[in-house]
Amino acid sequence: MSDRPRSPAFYALAAFFALFVVFLYGPTLTILVLSFQGPQGGLTFPMNGVSTHWFGKLWAGLGIVDIWGALWRSLRLGLVVMLLTVVIAFFAGLAFRKRFRGERALFTIAVASLIVPSIVVSLGIGLEFRLLDEAVKWAAAETGWGWLQEHGTLMGLYTSALGAHLTWTLPFGLLIMFAVFNRFDPAYEEAARDLGATGAQTLRHVVVPILGPSLVGVALFGFTLSFDELARTSQAIGGRNTLPLELQGLTTTVTTPEIYALGTLTTGMSLAVIGLALGTSLYLQRRKAKAGLRLG
Amino acid sequence: MTTTIKLSRRTLLQGAGATGLALGAGPITGFPNVIAAEPVTLRYLGTAVNQSGDIARKVKEDLGITIEYIPVVTDEVTKRVVTQPNSFDLLDTEFFSLKKLIPSGNIQGMDARRIKQADNITPVFTKGEVGGKKIGDQGTAPKKVFYLEGQNAKTFAGMATEWITLIPTTYNADTLGIRPDLIKRPISSWKELLNPEFKGKASILNIPSIGIMDAAMVIEATGDYTYPDKGNMTKAEIDRTIKLLIEAKRAGQFRAFWQDFNESVNLMASGETVIQSMWSPAVTKVRSQGVACTYQPLKEGYRAWATGFGLPKTLTGRKLDAAYDFINWFLSGWAGAYLNRQGYYSAVLETAKAHMEPYEWAYWMEGKPAEKDIKGPDGSVLEKAGATRDGGSFETRMGSVACWNAVMDENTYMVRKWNEFIAA
């Protein structure tokens, strides 16, 4: 195929692709440009001068909205989700290579968790915690124990919201692990075991290094999916909002280009994370290749 | 101002003090310093409209209390009070939601004796009158839900008690906002909202309980039907009202629905809509962007609303003291003046007056032409000298209130019908 001359179809398709990219990036670029509005500028074109005024305003805080707090919460939650996703999905992936009872059921549930509409999952988790709170309140009234009386809600960033995020990131993680293990040659493990390595050693020194780049991929999925999660968090968040929820509120409450500055900033941040993940992945791959060379 | 005020020695002293402060323009002192010694943070749950960075900064300066805002939309405030009563220390919500909040048992009555200005809160709240004149009380008028029978009572008291549900922060009378430059003719009735002339350029509030009342104002204006109580409709009345809304929607009357202050500003300023129900400060904000916008008084009167501070039942100890200190500070004038300058009304008028320039007071509260340029709290010019406020003075406006934002007995049915309207 590669030696065929370029057909007209190629150019048509290339044009289509280019249009698609414009469609994909155009609006984002628009707000990128608009975020550099002059101090007198509004939410729409024309540009009223060029400045970093709105970034400055943003830095000073969006008036009432604790945007940096929200950002910080989202970052922390994203990191926790990322770690848990990598670890849980990795081990589950290992388990699925062996056979165990209920594996079909678990797999079905994992896929279901991915495709059940987010609002339903969110509602369910919200309900669950609501009922738990009621139960605690009831227990407090029944027992009169002091430490129960102060109880407000079990809902929170690291309880209900974390759970909601995991129902979203884990299926992705698991599916990636399947894809990875499908292509993973068990010969490496067998070789390690034949050389007398224990299971843990094999895992630590053979499986993890080989799968390293893929695990970075799972981590990337885990973090960014969590960082941008909105629908599942919406009904399952405790007192303090995550960044996307705060942003959703802001879309209707901010009347200045600050919102665009914020958009530019979060997009930049997402890009930085992707860059970092890709970089790490490449680095790991190169190191692996080098190590392979040395061994060879 | 001719509002009747029960004068007490305490009031007089405070009035004098406040005036003195205004003259001296010095920082407010005399608040408990205990608070300043150990920093207290109050988590302030409310809608974004009432949460201002300036107030938080000022109270930090004066009392050393840190205010941590949790801005959410109106419905969400109610939801959090009912489901997560520990997630905040201070509540700022609308009076109409009290019908949901109080039965949940998560709000404690506020001790009137600890509120220094309790006696001076405008009679709009305590008696439902302004300038000695009764005002419309259809819907959840604040006077109906202002007092509790006891601190932890789940029922409202019919008369004044020492347990207050919410201490008013801001209130106002809503009407239609219009773009006179695009409409080019006088508007004088609520029925214009659904006039086909403005097809695709009208908007209403997407908070079911409030939106339906705007629709009710329209129906009454057309003379089709007069509600015994617009704020508490029967199922048949809800059906009738929603039917009208659905017809209008199918005919393409609405451009969009708005849910939040700034959303309404954006719709109006960008020209997406030319007529919509609106809040007074939103109109001010549109105007400050250099866009012509009128807060149009209408012959049928206004739909009023009020918000206030409440305390979660679980609040105790130093945080409770700090909450009372903050509320007392809020009523002591600076915040009231700040709110008045945005076009809202404040709970205790005298203290706010002491913190405003006479020409400001004359413009905002007495409906007189501005002697000088009127500036907003941020220093930007809102109105040029000579302008008068739409709707006139405080008394004229609040005196023309027809109904109050409400939660109906048939709320569940109404929400379902509202969804039907959205789906139409």
Next chain:
Amino acid sequence: MTDIALPAAVTEAAPAKAPAASLTTKIRRHRALAYLQVAPMALVFLVFFVVPLALTLIVSFWEYNEYEIIPAFTVQNYVDVFEGCLNTSDACTTVRTYLSTLKFCALTWACTLVIGFTVAYFVAFHVRSRTLQMALFLVCTIPFWTSNVIRMISWIPLLGRNGLVNDTLMRMGLIKSPIEGLLYSDFSVVLAFVHLNTVFMIVPIFNSMARIDRSLIEAAYDSGATGWQTLWNVVVPLAKPGIAIGSIFVVTLVMGDFVTVGVMGGQQIASVGKVIQVQMSALQLPAAAANAVVLLGAVMLMIVAMTRLIDLRKEL
């Protein structure tokens, strides 16, 4: 779900009676390890997925008032959902809402499928260098990692009555007055959906295409098939699993959406998710739960049809 965790304990507790059967012991230990390894995931799904869904189902049969839910059995919530649906003259709210949501679903699905397939096809078969392939693939997927809300609102300055598109068209003299339907309309909703969700089509379809043996295509060409014939008879059938996976994603995302329809539809277009959200915010949890159960049923029906076609695990 519990039957997954349970056998683990059983296996561990079982005493290894026969020392001769060391192999079985080994296998058994192997198995026990598997249960241990999968336990965290099982637990997460149990606590945050299975139980919540079960509760949703249960609560959908409960009564409620303004501020609390009352554990007393009722079918009223479902009666309310389908109120007026037996009336044939005018569609009831639920049917109307589902029709609206299904319309968005179909439109978005069609658009994302065509765009996603074309883009994936171009990258997989017409880009020759492997590096360039990866680079272009990344270009398509990167926006997926950035905030959906931001990507959504970035359309507003473009599409408004006085937005960039209308302004440009007017300046070019193509239109006299602004096109109203650009924003707060079905158009803007579908546009945003396509913008946000095409990536879910591209990735699985590209994945399927990348695994098609190139010699098959060569064979098709060599036996005289035209480009179209090859595309239709070789590429499309082999890319079917990717198409199915992508379709499932797009369908579920659109069916459950409440943010996009709200923001892009000016809050006045109905969607099932929006109804649930309104009821949630009005604290009518059992009513919301009943709607959620109905939605879940509808989505599952749609998906069962699609999953019948593929074995997901084999396709990865």
